[in-house]
């Protein structure tokens with residue numbers, strides 16, 4: 001019997017990350033459920049999914065990213081799909097935005113890059129195959145008032161996808177982004193009601209997306225889509241066409 005492929009999903013104790021874990025587990029992956037603070041939710045989720053395991057790390061801290069790779073090696077000893085889903089946002093107009101806010105957002109981008117580097121080096125190049133899926137955002141393409149560091153980070157994540165796709169072409173490692181629009185999760189529930197209403201009015205499908213609708217596209221990139229490489233797939237109900 002062949003070994004189940006392994007997928008690591010970051011920020012998987014909540015929202016889109018949890019939905020990705022469920023979807024990938026249903027597709028036959030053994031899932032690494034990564035969390036930073038959402039410990040109870042991550043453990044509950046892993047207990048539901050056959051073969052799943054949890055991994056804790058603050059990706060803003062390089063030493064915790066390194067420990068995460070060691071823990072992954074011990075738990076599964078392989079990695080077929082990395083879903084860089086963890087994201088962090090601070091909402092504030094530019095004059096009120098603090099240097100610490102910028103640094104907190106940028107540190108997660110650095111951690112995503114570092115985790116990707118270690119995952120490629122320690123697992124995917126050795127295995128001779130892999131898939132990397134970066135969960136970016138529509139606002140990395142359209143911009144968004146009050147979210148300058150976040151939109152910079154998300155545009156950077158799509159640039160990571162495109163550069164890495166070129167670098168890893170020929171190594172059988174496919175790299176793509178999924179860029180969600182306005183999805184019903186904790187991140188959007190925190191927005192003031194007026195802002196939520198304003199965004200909804202601009203969505204042609206007239207509703208927020210569900211985490212599962214993003215996870216469906218992540219799974220497509222994880223297990224099908226053999227000729228999709230260096231692309232950004234938009235999942236936004238028509239808000240932006242790319």
Ligand SMILES: NC(=O)c1ccc[n+]([C@@H]2O[C@H](COP(=O)([O-])OP(=O)(O)OC[C@H]3O[C@@H](n4cnc5c(N)ncnc54)[C@H](OP(=O)(O)O)[C@@H]3O)[C@@H](O)[C@H]2O)c1
Nearest residue numbers: 011014015016035036037038058059086087137183185187
């Ligand atoms: N919801 C939307 O409308 C929307 C739209 C576009 C893009 N996105 C993107 O989709 C992804 C998932 O977001 P979501 O909507 O599901 O929101 P969410 O529930 O707030 O999820 C964000 C996740 O990121 C993790 N995280 C944050 N900072 C971290 C750090 N320093 N180290 C490790 N993990 C960290 C959190 O882990 P803990 O809870 O364990 O701390 C959390 O699970 C994010 O990248 C987000 O930017 C969301």
